[in-house]
Amino acid sequence: KFSTTLAKDINNVEIPYHDHMNHDITGTIKVSDEGDLGEIKVMIHETSLMPSDIHVQPGATIIWTNYSKEGLHAITSGVMDSGQTEKQPIxxxxxxxxxxxxxxxxxxSVILNLNEDSDNPGRYTSPFIPTSPGVYEIRVYGTIDGVEIDETFISMGGGGDFDDIVPPTSIQFPQKLTSDREITGAITEATEISQLALIRSNTLNTWVIISLVIGGIGIVVSCLSLGLQFRRK
Structure with a gap:
């Protein structure tokens, strides 16, 4: 699955596009104020698009989803014919x-800077270390030769083409390392237990003090009682 959002200043144009992996799969995007607005969905099948021709308004988002079981597809603007040369990296x-x-x-989310590979001009990388498993999205945006670009790619768990991030425990050897979340959970639990023990300790001390006070009062009352008895005699 991948998508693009048309710039709002693109209007009254017709944009041809094709599948870079299968040049026989083609379509057109007509842009005008009379078109559809919002998210426009296009299904990619083995040999066709559905719908292949769409009519949208400026600012609309077009989402292509791959329903083909025969491999990858790559939607590219322009018309590709047998006489056209392959595009060069930029x-x-x-x-x-x-x-x-x-x-x-x-x-x-985090914004990553793209670094061009000096040995392979036109190839860009941005190293990072994922610390949580799950589904990830990569949004590439900006301009290419003055043309606005805003493409979003999602991993397989969200219906995309690249792998989700999985926990590393399956390949750890010989010991499985404890994750940061497990460590944090253990610390939190230990803190809660110690706080509960402190509360119970404070409560016990309070009862001891109350008992001592009551005992002291009893002794004083007893002494007063004896004193009164001696006076009466």
Missing amino acids: SGLSETLKAELIHVSSKS
């Missing part, structure tokens, strides 16, 4: 593109 986009990494379940 260098120098580190300053105009950003990537947002999103952990879906926690809704945590």
Whole structure:
């Protein structure tokens, strides 16, 4: 699954596009004020798009979802024919593109800088170490040659093409390392137990003090009683 949001200044145009993995799969995006607004969904099948031709308003978001069982698809703008040469990688986009990494379940996100590979111009990386398993989204946005780009990719758990992040315990050897969450949970539980013990200790001390006070009062009363008896005699 991947998507793009049209810039609001794109209007009264017709944009052809095709599947870069299968040039026979083509479609068009007509943009005008009379088109549909919001999220427009397109299904990708083995040899076709449904619908292949769509009519949208400026600012609409188009979402392509792969329902094909025969491999990957890559939607690319323009018309590809047998006489057209392959597109070349674009260098120098580190300053105009950003990537947002999103952990879906926690809704945590971070902005990553894209670093161009000096040995492979046009190839960009942004190293990170995921600390929580689950579904992730990668949003790439910015401009390429002045054209606004806003593409979102999601891992398989959300219907996308790349792997989810899984816990590392399955490949840890010889000992399984305790996760940060488990450590935090253990510390929290120990803190709660110690606080409960302190409350109980304080309560016990209070009862001891009360007992001592009551005992002292009893002794004083007894002494007064004896004194009164001696006086009466």
